[in-house]
Amino acid sequence: MARTDSRTLSHPRNIKLDSFLRRNTDRALYERIRACDPCVVVSETINKVYMHVVLTDEGLYVTEFAPRTLTVAVSFRRVRDIELVHDLPDFLSGKARECCQHIRIIYVTENTAGKVQDWLSRGKKEALPSSSTSFQKNSYCPSITRTFEGYPTQRNYSEHRKEVNLLKPTRSVSCPNPETLGLVRVPHPPTQPPSTAPSLYSSTSSPTLPPSVSEQNLRTTGSGQVPGRISSVLSHLLRRDIVNNEEEGEAELHLYAVSQTSRLYLHLQSSWNSFMIRSTLLLDPLYRPRSIGSPAISWERTGHLFSQLSSELLQDEISVETLYLLLQELRTAAQHNITLRRVFWRSSEVCIFLVQTLEDSLHNCQSPSGVYTADQLLLSILIIQTLSVMFRETEIEAARIDLLSAKKGALASRMLMALICDPKIKTHTQGTPTDSNLQALLSEYLDDACSLLFELLVLGHETSRCSSAENFLSVGWILQVLQPHPHLLSFIGYQAQQVVLVLSELQESILRPLQSVLLYQRCCLLLDCLQYNSQLAQYLRSHFREEFRYFVKPSGAQEKLLPCYPISKPTLRQVEHILKLMVHK
Structure with a gap:
């Protein structure tokens, strides 16, 4: 304060x-x-x-x-x-x-x-189905470590690029570990414990871990999903008791x-x-910080390290390999350090650079055949994730609203227009990677784009009662800025389809914490479209009324959202509200 x-x-x-x-x-x-x-x-x-x-x-x-x-x-x-x-x-x-x-x-x-x-907390103390071995492997963070001395570790980008996991994971943007975002595979964890030297990864406070979920109650099949019959019984018992x-x-x-x-x-x-959102994600061992209680570093030291990283990001003729690794470091560090997220908004150059890079990578640098490449999608995913992280828990930072509202919201408008893309875009290319791999990356980008748009809509709700000078950054203004985008309707349609798919009774698996968070974010997006923009509301009702009527039921959503997830009850309320506006109105 x-x-x-x-x-x-x-x-x-x-x-x-x-x-x-x-x-x-x-x-x-x-x-x-x-x-x-x-x-x-x-x-x-x-x-x-x-x-x-x-x-x-x-x-x-x-x-x-x-x-x-x-x-x-x-x-x-x-x-x-x-x-x-x-x-x-x-x-x-x-x-x-x-x-x-x-x-x-x-x-x-x-x-x-x-x-x-x-x-x-009965039974074993691990949160979700995962052996201690898999947790240790997945908790290793392969990105650059900017130590107290500030010397980054160099990596070979071409080798890193070969490790990319092109199989689409289902998760939210708020993941602290790059490998769990579907970006890299790490063969072995480090043998040494994490260094206690101050770095950008140091947290200003020790996070509060929510109560563990019994591993025995959530034992999964080989696909990582709980059988439908068992999940129904377990979720009913959990819900009834609570x-x-x-x-x-x-x-x-x-x-x-x-x-x-x-x-x-x-x-x-x-x-x-x-x-x-934070406490729901922490129920998954893959999303917990590598260590708790690491020494905090001062604002001054954080600012110095961020300034050092920024100068490397903004240097002329930076290679794609270096850019990717520096952004990976920035995103991962911001996950563990709220001070870094606040410092980010006080340096407008990095935010403007990220928006410009997203515009160039995703919209202006498509291949001559008019399709995306894997490298463009990977870089765009990383930029979207980095921006989303920077919005989390920085509402009180005055520099954030000043930057986004400057020049009548010019930067916010560019960010909004840049993150939207066509989910049905042609992905056929000759050679490798295959069309299915590109589509998986595109689906991952669309998940992250929804999470960033969710953060911007949260900002719109926060500014609804501000002074008149800031009031234009409202939910209505955000949707109005997006309205001329040629791919807006197909983008919103894709998000609606994903909600129907996840909540359909044909899908019997219980949702993991990260899937639940992404569902909540999608429901908030659809609700804002239904309430604040007549054109989007008409589109959703005319194209998805029947799907929501027959495939989305509050009772079905209850079976998929475990009551021990803090995000479950708000999500259920959002689902009921969507059904009321979509089906019954």
Whole structure:
């Protein structure tokens, strides 16, 4: 909070509160404070007390208006719903009563949350089906390591290119390990433990790992999928046990934000959304960080290392091989270091360079026959993944909105237009790689493009209550910018087809955490199209109404989304909302 512009907070920074937080919180917590807002708080233990609410990416704290103590109000791991209540509280009067934002947070009480965790932790402690050996192999990161001295390790790109896995994986953009993104195969893990020297990979805090899922309950077949009959029984039992516990132990926290310019509700939704995505992915061993509690490095050191990497990226006549490896390093480092993601937005040159490179690689540098090559798709995938990572948990960074809104959203418009491509594009070429391999890479790109568009739409929701100067970066504006794109309808159609395919009763497998996150992102995209753009809404209803009517059922979605995934309940709500707008309207 000390290093952000006051415009990014839901209320102008309070000097006494800021000083109190500096003195009484450790550096990791202080750096991850997203917003502070004066609110009237009502809970099981607090009755209509005017307090400061402090929002972090892990939950909410409260402190007295003249701060003396900092108390945990609720952790996001226990939150079940956050909603805005439209009422006029009796205990307020005048303008405060009329302008008040009433936010209701429904959460599971600590005792019940413990019961759920104990139930889910039975059996072995590995999260998803994976032996300890496979986890060690897949947790090795082959990208360049920029050590404390800042000397990158060189790799042969041609050899690296031969290792590319062209089989399409199903996963989300938020993967910290390049090999799990379908980019490289690594034959053996390193024999030495990770170095403790400061690097761009150092995290500013130790991530919170969610409760483990029993390996015995999720034992898969050779294809990595749980048999449909078993998955149905397991998910039913898990769901019944958790729902019963929640019914017995739910509580409510009410926040009455009295500031007319409060954006606490938007910050809450965004933080909770980020937490659910991150904690869902962490249920998969392949997505957990290589080590927990690695030493954090200062803002200054992070900035220095990023500046060093940036100068290498922006050098004239950089080779494709070097560009690929430097971007791989940047993306992987950003996964583990939120400070690096914030520093990224303060240097506009790298973001502009990535957008320009994406335009050149994907749209302006097609082969003479008008088709993509594997190298172009690989580089485009890596750029899209890097940009998506940089959006995650950087809402409070003022430089981000300044850069994207400059010149009436010129850079944001270029990014939007560059990421859309035709999913039915011709891929026939002579020689190798084969058409099927190119189509697999194109499908992987379309998954990542959906994830980046999701992040931009989240930005659109966040800016909906900003000042008029920033208000044009809304969801409606984003979809309007995309509307002239010649491939927009086929791109949106592809995303809708994937939702139908994943949720179809013909697909009996339980979704892995990364598949669940991607499904959630696709559902959010379709909902925004249905609600904020009449042309896209008409297209979806006319082309996909029957598919959603007959193949997508809330009960079927429940069988595929394990209740132990934090993202499952929000996804189910999105599916029900889509069906209401698509089928019943």
